[in-house]
Amino acid sequence: MLRVWSDILAAADQRQVTLLGLLDMSAAFDCVDHDLLLQRLHYSFGMTGVVLDWISCFLRERTQRIVFDGQLSTTQHLAFGVPQGSVLIGPLLYVLYTAELSCVVAEHGLRLHQYADDSQIYISVALRDAVHAVQRFTDCVSDISDWMSASRLRHNPTKTEVMWLGSNRQLSQITISVIPLHSAIVRVSESARDLGIVLDCKLSMSEHVSALCRSGFYHL
Numbered sequence: 001m002l003r004v005w006s007d008i009l010a011a012a013d014q015r016q017v018t019l020l021g022l023l024d025m026s027a028a029f030d031c032v033d034h035d036l037l038l039q040r041l042h043y044s045f046g047m048t049g050v051v052l053d054w055i056s057c058f059l060r061e062r063t064q065r066i067v068f069d070g071q072l073s074t075t076q077h078l079a080f081g082v083p084q085g086s087v088l089i090g091p092l093l094y095v096l097y098t099a100e101l102s103c104v105v106a107e108h109g110l111r112l113h114q115y116a117d118d119s120q121i122y123i124s125v126a127l128r129d130a131v132h133a134v135q136r137f138t139d140c141v142s143d144i145s146d147w148m149s150a151s152r153l154r155h156n157p158t159k160t161e162v163m164w165l166g167s168n169r170q171l172s173q174i175t176i177s178v179i180p181l182h183s184a185i186v187r188v189s190e191s192a193r194d195l196g197i198v199l200d201c202k203l204s205m206s207e208h209v210s211a212l213c214r215s216g217f218y219h220l
Helices: 002-013 034-043 049-059 089-097 101-106 127-150 206-219
Strands: 016-023 062-064 076-078 111-115 118-126 161-165 178-181 184-187 191-194 197-200
Touching: 002 016, 002 111, 002 118, 016 127, 034 049, 034 089, 101 111, 101 127, 118 127, 127 178, 161 184, 161 191, 197 206
Parallel strands: none
Antiparallel strands: 016 118, 016 161, 062 076, 111 118, 178 184, 191 197
16 A cells, blocks of 8 residues: 555656546456466466465365354355455455456556555556546556456456546646446546555545544544
8 A cells, every 4th residue: 555655656756647547357266277376377377286286275175154144055166266264364365366467457558456455556647648547547447347257257347447537726727527438438536545554645644533433433
């Protein structure tokens, strides 16, 4: 979060605006394909032998049952997904599974930062290049969605949040308020929550401070 915020502030100091997208993934941890994961661990990260066998053993033969209305379901074999309750290995395996996303984003000249299944992509440009930046952004999201589909994951464009960030003077000159993302039209937000931090388009942090104060007064 500090890296993303630092990049945005540095761009504003250079009289640039930043287009930030907070990507929403549907049930990301539950959709990880075990065979694809093991292949990527082997070919992309060089895991072999006992290490790969140990991870395979951790993933295979997992089962699940649920309780609904007092009734227990039959046991179902899990062919997909990494355990979310595992503090270290579940999120780590997901990050390794989606590591290729950085290459997809880099091809469009955007930046990517991930924390487990939370992904932020952003691009900083001069005001005159705002329209071109939107085109690069939408092309990047389209390729991300295609890559997700090929990896048995699902990007949800309707829940993806998009923001312009910069100084008051810079933002006042931007007229782009909606951005087409894959199969959806997303309206640009003035604020959004990112990894627990409320970002506002004018970089004032006022909405985050207000949220913290409300929480503090509630507990008091």
